[in-house]
Amino acid sequence: MHLDLAEELARIVGARFVRTAPAELGTFASDGLPTLHRTPALVVFPGSTDEVSRVLALLAARDVPFVARGAGTGLSGGALAEAPAALVTLTRLARIRRVDAANRRAVVEPGVVNVALSRAAAPFGLMYAPDPSSQTACTIGGNVAENAGGPHCLKYGVTTNHVLALEVVLPSGAVVRLGSPGGEPWGPDLVGVFVGSEGLFGIATEITVRLVPVPPQVRTMLADYTSLRQAGEAVSAVIAEGIVPAALEMMDRSAIQMVESSVYAAGYPADAAAVLLVELDGRGGAVEADARLAQAILVRSGARAVRVARDAAERERLWQGRKKAFGAMGRAGADLVVQDTVVPRTALPDVLEEIAAIGARYRLRVTNVFHAGDGNLHPNLSFDASDPDQLARVRAASAEIMRTCVAAGGTITGEHGVGLDKLAYLPLVCGPDELGLMAAVRRVFDPGERANPGKVLPTGAAAAGLREWRPWSAS
Amino acid sequence: MTTAPRDLAELAELVRRAAAAGEALAPRGSGTWWPDAAPGARPVSLAALDVISDFNPADLVVTAGAGVPLGRLAARLAERGVWLPLDPPGSPARTVGGALATGSGGPLAAHYGPARDHVLGLVVVAGDGTVLRLGGRVMKNVAGLDLAKLVIGGCGAFGVIAEAHLRLRARPRTDRTAVWLASADRAARVAAAALAAGAVPAALEVMSPPLAAALGWGGGGEREWALAVRALGNAAEVAEELEMVASAAGTPPALALEGEAPWTAWRETVGTWPVVLRVGAEPAAWPEAVALAAPHLGVTRGPAAASVTVPRGTVRLGAARCAPEAARVLRAAAAARGWPVTLERADAATRAAVGIWGALPPATDALAHDLAGLFDPAGCLGGRGEGAGV
Incomplete structure (x- = not known):
């Protein structure tokens, strides 16, 4: 059946842009998780866009589920597809279709690499x-x-x-435009609900960004x-003072040691319990004043030393x-689970201690490298995935951390998304009414639930307790 | 007969009963922005949901009931050295719920983003009385679909906002505004030059002569558009920002103002416009958007009452009234340029006749209609009728 489908897809995109050989499929079997x-x-x-539309229309006609994928760097399993899914x-x-400097925006296709956009915009300042x-x-x-974040999102x-x-191709193959080039919504904020929908609503084929x-x-x-x-x-002391750092990152002892014993040694003090990386940006006088x-504040809060980068190379x-x-963490174990949770900023000191205790309890090395200014933790668990006992301990420790x-x-x-990895944990923060409504919203975009099936929202037995929401047309 | 639930449970019960009885509700905040409720809908005052239940200055988060007036919230936040950079037009009596439901931002949206960028989470009562807890109280959150986005600016069609978790900022130490008076052309050139040079002001608002005159900044003549630039931050930052705009202008500002007062005056003055239309244009296209709209707003001589948040391309236009046919023609002309026109404020009769959003592009309309139908299955929040007109 899929040979036939592959042939039809080849008629749309060209034979060399359809892959079915097991060895080639194997290279798409993993993402960053x-x-x-x-x-x-x-x-x-x-x-x-036209090819995406025709591909999705064909998959709709054949009732074949699909998963959209970019570079496959995601950390929640969101870009994994299991046969029969395409x-x-x-x-x-x-393609970067346009950098519109006068309006401070750019129009790009979805496959544009993040840093390539900043490079293309750089000549315009x-x-x-x-990031x-x-x-x-x-x-x-x-x-x-994924509604991605990064250090400078603070x-x-x-x-x-x-x-x-x-511009979005819905799972039916229909092409819709959401939002407006100025950012003002047309009616309800459909751009807002699309961003972070983890591939459940269709495929964005053109993206206008600020x-x-x-x-x-x-x-x-x-x-x-x-x-x-x-x-x-x-961390809280800096923010409370009214400084808005461009980035405020923390690394713990384990992270420092791993970095310093790797080829990426950055000259961090190897005996420190933690380092904070604080970046300020803006114009000269303003940065100078905030830096002082x-x-x-850092010295007053107990920093042993504060080193200010003197030039671009040191930065x-x-x-x-x-x-x-x-x-660098790759050295500590064959595999690495990058966790991603958020707490109120002031809870960081307590939560970091609790996470350390969880790591000790499960005999796992926990390394913290994270966006401290946002309270966005990344406890990383190093392990060997080929050892079922270690894998089980990683899963149990992850659940406890969450x-x-x-x-x-x-x-x-x-910032990593729910994907497959956090499926079981979403009920910790969303009740059956909310989860049921999310499932119903997804069906507005994708009645057949063929886009990224099995991700984000509970399925099968886990979905049994969810509230069912029906639109007025059906009630 | 206005009903005024005293807490979330009472509000949910009220909505549940109304939905079961097929009754239409018109949730209200202070009643200062939308002056009246749709005929046939029972007004529901949210004024009693006025509790600031959780305020964590160190985490820069506050949880406020929908009925909390923005003015009172600001005063409470200021006591602890923090603020909410959300400055929609209207009186300080305007409520948190009202501002979020209409998605109204103000000049500060230039830098801090529209209303939705300040919301970490919402407690919402859906149209069947279900209490929904959307989002959370932390700075970053991608756990599940971001349904709060539909509620913010949804004009009530996606549920009644009962409570909001809001992201705060530390209060800037210095707050200065510089105003230049110029022709529309020159204001546009200066704004463009400042942005091209890398300006990142907290606000960069261009106001048409009638508004500038009402604020006491000009005499209302054709060459007295106001370009008002607000800079916030440490003293050096504010000085550098304003110098950058001054150098783009080539002249020193006509007025140098301190603090929040000029912007409070802006909010109050724009808050006197009986009808407010919001056009979403590209930032550089605002002169064209203003020119496009003016003839449809009953303005026969001189420029319309207008205020433009230039970095966002948000063009607000004020009028005494708005005829349905004029709005239809304006919307068609704007749509040809890709610009939505939202009726941000009007009386109920105008809202019903003109529509808050007008005709949406067909594909968007189908999605919006089906989504609103989920959140309000019985149609008691006006999704099917007046309300948002979806």
Whole structure:
């Protein structure tokens, strides 16, 4: 049956843009999450909105589910497809259609790599602000699906704050335009509900985003602490003073040691309990004034030393440790689960201690590298996925970490999404009424529930307790 | 007969009964923005849901009931050195729920974003009385679909907002505004030059001569459009921002103002316009949007009452009234340029005749209609009737 489907898809996109060989499908069986693998029935690479529309219409006619995929860097399993589902990969839709400097916006296709957009905007003194750690590989389409964040979202906001308009191919194949080039919604805010819908509503084929001016001055400093608690408290102290850092990142002892013993050594003090990376940006005088204030606060909060990068090279080096931390963590175990929870900023000191205790209880190395200014934690668990006992301990520890963060007033994911990974945990933060409504909203966009099936919302037995919402036409 | 539930449970019960009885409800905040309820709908005052239940200045989060007046909220926040950079037009009596339901931002949206960018979570009563808890109280949250976005700016069609969890900011230490008076052309050139040079002001608002005159900034002549730039932050930051705009203008400002007062005056003055239309244009296209709209607003001489949040391309137009045919023609002309025209404020009769959103593009209309039908299955929140007109 799928050979036939593959032939028909080939008629739309060309034979070389449909893949069915098992070896090739295998390369699409994983995304950034190491614990789950799924093999699609086939992979199709449409090259235009029209091709996406015809591909989805054909899949609709054949009642074949599909999963949209960008670079496959996601960390929640959201871009995994299991046969009979087809994987619709959007990397050919990688054109930057327009950088409109006068209106500070850009129109891009979903396969554009995040950092490529900022590069294209740079000659105009502009940049695309949301900067996930994977920004050299991840795509804007994936960022829209996941409502991606990043270190600089503390000051500039996450993806949803930057998307103005979308062209979307619905699962039926119909093409709709949502929002307007100025950002004002047409009626209800359909752009707002689409961003972060994790591929359940269709495929965005054109994305209009805001750009912001590249700040002329950047000041980066590293504060090191002998106590994790003090570092956590310093985060709130900086924010309370009215400073809005461009980024405020924390790394714990484990992270520092991993980075410093790797090829990415950034010169962090190896004996510190935690370091804070604080970046301020803006114009000269403003940055100067905030930097002096921030430095004083950091010292007052117990920092052993505050090192201010003197030049771009030193700044680059300070950031290297943060950005390459995940690479460095690869040394500690064969595999790595990057967790993603959020707590109120003031809860950080307590929650970090509780997470350390959970790690000890399950005999797992926990490494914290995270967006402290937002209260967005990334406890990373190093393990060997080939050992079922370790895998079981990682899953149990992850569940406990999420329950701890929810109990502290937080949530189960701040920027990675629910995907497959957090499916079981969404009920910790959403009740049966809300989950049922989400499922019904999804069916407005996708009545057949063929777009990214089995992701985000409970299915099967788990869905049994959900409230059923019917539209007025059906009630 | 206005009903005034005293808490969330009473509100939910009221909506549940109305839905069962097929009765239409018209939830109201202060009643200062939309002056009246749709005929045939029972007004529901949310004024008693006026509790600031949870305020964590250190986390920069507040939870406020829908009926909390924005003025009272601002005063409470200021006591602890924080603020909510949401400045919709209207009186300080306007409520949290009203501002969010209509999706109204103000000049500060230039930098801080529209109303939706300040909301971390909502407690909403759906049209069948179900209490929905959407989002949360933390800075980042992607757990499940972002349904709160539909409620904010949904004009009531997606449920009654009972409570909002709002993201706050530390109060800036310095707050200064510089005003230039110029022709529309020159105001547009200066605004464009300032933005091209990298300006990131808290507000960059262009006001037409009637509004500038009402604020006491000009005499109302054709060459007395006001370009008002507000800078917030530390002293150096504010000075640098205003210098950058001054250098783009090539002249020092006509007025240098301190603090929030000029903007409070802006809110109050725009709040006197009986009809407010909001056009969503590209930032650089605002002169065209103003020119396009003026003839349809009963303005025969001189420029219309208008205020433009330039970095967002939000063009607000004021009028005494708005005829359905004029609105239809304006909307068609705007739609040809890709610009939505929202009726942000009017009396119930005008809202019913003109529609808050007008005819949506067909595909969008089908989605909006079906979504509203889920949130309000019995149609008691006006989704099927006046309300949002979906």
